[in-house]
Amino acid sequence: MNNVKRLAMLGITKEYPGCKANDDVFLNIEHGEIHALLGENGAGKSTLMKMLYGVVKPDAGTIVWNGKEVSISEPAVARGLGIGMVFQHFSLFETLTVTENIALVLGAEAGNPKTLAARIKKTSERYGMPLDPERRISSLSTGERQRVEIVRCLLLDLQLLILDEPTSVLTPQEVDDLFKTLKQLTKEGCSVLFISHKLHEVTELCDSATILRAGKVTGHCNPKDETSESIARMMVGDDIAISNECRRAVGGEVFVDIANLSTPALSQFDIALKSINLQVKKGEIVGIAGIAGNGQDELFKALSGEEIHRHSKAIKFAGDFVDHLSPLARRRLGMAFVPEDRLGRGAVPELDLRDNALLTSFDSDLVKHGFLNKANITALADHIIEKYKVKTAGNHDAAESLSGGNLQKFIVGREVEQEPLFLLMSHPTWGVDIGAQVAIHQAILELRDRGCAILIVSEDLDELYKVCDRLGALCDGELSDFLEPEALPLVKLGQWMAGDFDTASTNVESKQGVLTHD
Amino acid sequence: MIKLVARGQASVKWGYLSPVLAVFLTLIAGTFLFWGLGKDPVLALYTFFISPIADWYGITELLVVAIPILLCAYGLALCYRASIWNIGAEGQLLLGAVVSSTMALQFVDSTSLWAMPLALIAGMVGGMICSGISAFLNLRLNCNETLVTIMMNYIALNTLLWAVYGPLKDPNGYNFPESALFGDSTLLPILFEGTRLHVGLLLVLLALVVVWVFMSKTFLGFQIKVLGLDKPAARMAGYKETKLAVMVFLVGGALAGLAGAVLVTGTTGQLIPAISPGYGYSAIIVAFLGRLHPLGITLAGLLIALIFMGGEMSQMVLNLPRSITGILQGLILFFLLSCDVLIRYRVVFTLPRFLSTATQGDK
Known part of the structure; x- marks a missing residue:
């Protein structure tokens, strides 16, 4: 040597x-x-x-x-x-x-x-x-x-x-x-x-x-x-699945219909949304690519109701305007969401998994006459832990003690188990390891096949190419067209992510240079 | 060298031990304080902490003092769990006392069964008006709730003074700034013959149970906890922040107002300017010392009530100024906040730098 x-x-x-x-x-x-x-x-x-x-x-x-x-x-x-x-x-x-x-x-x-x-x-x-x-x-x-x-x-x-x-x-x-x-x-x-x-x-x-x-x-x-x-x-290791079989789906009737959604920038570091048009059908997964800070947060909050734009009429769920509705009312219309920040928004760090199961699942037979049904809450938490293979010492563990990937499995499981009609997810597998990624993708795909409309906002292009049925990009508050992943070369998506939307000859180009992603 | 090392997870054990350690440290500091004032520390501590409750009457007096403090503290605990820093229990108590007295004075010569309940309800309404104004300023106009509630304390105090010097002054009271004595129908019944302990104690027990059940067993209590711990999560989950905040403001105000009503109808039997020696402020310390848990608060409330009584006792026996009460209360809060560091941090004793490098060099 x-x-x-x-x-x-x-x-x-x-x-x-x-x-x-x-x-x-x-x-x-x-x-x-x-x-x-x-x-x-x-x-x-x-x-x-x-x-x-x-x-x-x-x-x-x-x-x-x-x-x-x-x-x-x-x-x-x-x-x-x-x-x-x-x-x-x-x-x-x-x-x-x-x-x-x-x-x-x-x-x-x-x-x-x-x-x-x-x-x-x-x-x-x-x-x-x-x-x-x-x-x-x-x-x-x-x-x-x-x-x-x-x-x-x-x-x-x-x-x-x-x-x-x-x-x-x-x-x-x-x-x-x-x-x-x-x-x-x-x-x-x-x-x-x-x-x-x-x-x-x-x-x-x-x-x-x-x-x-x-x-x-x-x-x-x-x-x-x-x-x-x-x-x-x-x-x-040998005993964990490292890939899913992903079939594409076309989807049925439109569930979420966003027409000309524009919002002002609330502060210096916020992005204004510029006449967003987007439809998500039942039984399909739509993906929005983009670098963080290009309006993803604003779009997410406008859809979830965390920021309410009372006087606009741009967002419809199943044909009815929801712009004025609170997050609770939107949840009750069948929406569920997985926000980007797991700790502090998706889950309360100090509370244990039972309480964090209750956090958004309160309509799942966990509350009776205003009183908590502790047995049902514990059962739900255990069910999510078991079904989504959340690695934890038990349902009394605080959310903050779980690793990022495990907490994410728990949060996704909690939202999916509510059988939503519309699931909105932000960076669903950000920083999540392969085993957990596969589990999360599996849950999403199965939910789609049961007819849920799913919208994923992510920076992870591999993920988007893998699970989405239609794909577009968000840049500086503007939304691109949407194409099937197979018809959208990575180069073009990259241009979209950089804000270069005016490539008119979309269809011609996409026939060549189709990019296969594992 | 002493170093603080962050714990991975907040320590449950130190959550309970910290108040105990704080009380212990306060006693030590108190010993030095008495010694510095030229008193025999053992005698002073005995006078302060033992003699007030050495007999049955003393114990009932302790409860009488604890009643308004506890009522205020339960309500404050709800606010603090929601991370709403309501410092206004004192003002809510005072306004409750004023409104309750106004109601009670309508029944001076009446024997109506409604007199006492109405006086209590009026007190709660008074407290709710006071906290409701704070809630409006905080939630609608975005004013800082700590400042707003503090300022409301002064407004309430001056309202009380205006009332006893003006409209509520006893016409036959030789111009003293006091209301007329309430009629018997308004006064809270005494629980034990020969003491001043009134049914306010039962109200405290009721509030203890209701607040405890509310906090730990109901979905609303859960929502308040989430709101206090993690606002973005509460919003994400679709909880109605403003409604929840208004609710805890109003409940806190109602309980503090009830404390005011209990003071005038149970303890003094009339409205006087010095109706509260700062019970509403002490309740803040009680809420934190009791870890915002109803049972803990009950214990802490009894301790603070004891300090109130000890202060008076040492004034009489030891000739010490009454401000010693405030000093000891302040010391408890000071030590509690210091000890709470131990919940999230571990203390590690290490050798000073020059020694530790020397030992490493030896290896």
Whole structure:
């Protein structure tokens, strides 16, 4: 062994009360390679990353950096070694400019703002991520914000860049740009540690992969030799389904009919909806793609009744206007919804699963003369836990103690069990592992086949291509046309997501270049 | 070094232990306080906390003091569970007392069976008017409920003063700012001969049960809990926020108003300016010390009532100023809020930095 590895994590163990997050984990990263770290939610990826970045200390094991054993006690030490990390949730100040944000992190190293701005401009252009240093973060798109985070790392003497699910917030075109940047970085000898749920990206981009399951390493592979399925199998183990059979459906009569829905922007950071037209039929799944912050929230709240636009007449359920109706009245017309934020909107963090089952299922024989029927509530909670395979110690667990994926299964189960006529979902499987994703998709598909009208708003294009019967995109409050997924090439959907709607020759183009998605 | 480390989940155990620890720390602080004032701490503590309830009469007096505090605190607990920071129980109590007295004075010479119930209901209406105004300002005009309810306290207090100096002043009262004495038909019956303990106690027990059942067994109580914990979830689920908020405001006002009515018809038998030595404010401490749970509140209410009595006792026996009552109440709230950190955080004792690096270097 003559070559010194960029990084070797040897026998890393970290135990939290009640769970071994990492158990004797080995991870090797070579110079100039893109290494994927794969695993389901709760497999221990974030814990491992946090130890590498100095946020958490390992209980046992050593970290060898460029051949020397190091102790990374805090993020500043990691940065000093040349380790940069881009978190899933950006840590940027909206009201400050790009330069100011970067200067805040660099501290004394930032130097004169003028020279820093010049450095930012030079570095960003060199890696194909042009940035205007003087712009305020609030005016940047999500993709541009990510660039700020990456450039911030690049300004250091970067040797390892850690990216936590970087593509979940990007349009397909932006993903391509990011991959180009990463490849250029590795050519210069920088290593990249890439965490993602999207396996086709991993097979396309990465040179090697380490797979974690329940805190242990379950495999190493070269993703280029593997398929998405074979990697998924290594992640979840043998006994869990990793795919659904998805048949397309056409749907019956129109249930939700939105005509010319326009809403004003309520504040500076809100988006105005611009004459939205959309129909959802009984027994079909309609998907709306789009980068977060393009009006999804506003559309969702207008439909759910969380924001009521009393004087408009734009939304019909089963032929009747519902614009003036409260969320409760809309629920009683047969609507159910799964909001984007699980904790704090979909479920009350401090309350246990029984109470969270009651939260929206109160019309399911759980309340009699205003009094709670505790036996029925417990039965319903247990039923949801069992049927949707929610991993939990029991119905007395607080919602906040469940992992994201498990809580999401519970919430989806709770809404689906009400047998709604119209189900509105926002990012139904965001950050959810494969096993849970399959379970959630299965529940949605079965509900559709029972005649429910389903509308999914999501950033996850794989998901939308997989389950939707018709697909469109939302950009800056405007809605595109809708096409069957098979007739909608990814490139075109990407253009729609970027707001480029005027591609008139829709039908001609879509005949060619049809994209098959697993 | 002392470090606070976040717990994964809020500790249930410390939820209960924190008030106990707070009371314990208050006693320690109280000891130093008495010692600093030049009194024998043991004697002072005995005078303050034991002597007021050393006999049966003392215990009934304790209950008499606790009755209005508890009525206010149950109502406040409902508001606080809904995350509505109603500080206005004092004002609602005072206005309840004024309206109740107005009603009672209509029955001075009457023997009607309706006199007492009507006086109580009038008190509740008075409290509801006071809290209803706060609710309107808060929910319709978007004013901060804490500020609005505090300001209503002053309005109510001045209404009370206006009433006893003006329209409700006893014409035969030698110009004292007091109402006439109520007729017997209006007064709350005494429960035990030779004491001042009146049927207000039964009203407290009734309120205890009703509020407890309401909070834990009804869907409305559940909705209030969700509203208080997580507003977006309540909205998502389709709960009617405004209606729920109005309801807890009004129920809180009714209970505080009832406390005012019970004070005038049970304890004093007339309307006087100093009808409440701040019971409505103490009820805030009681609600939190009792963890917003009816049973906990009942225990906390008895403790605070004891501090009220202890304050008077130490004034008489030890010649200490009465403000000692306020100091001890403040200390309890102060320690409680401090101890509540332990619900979400663990205390970890570590070696100072230079020592711990030294020991690591030895390895």
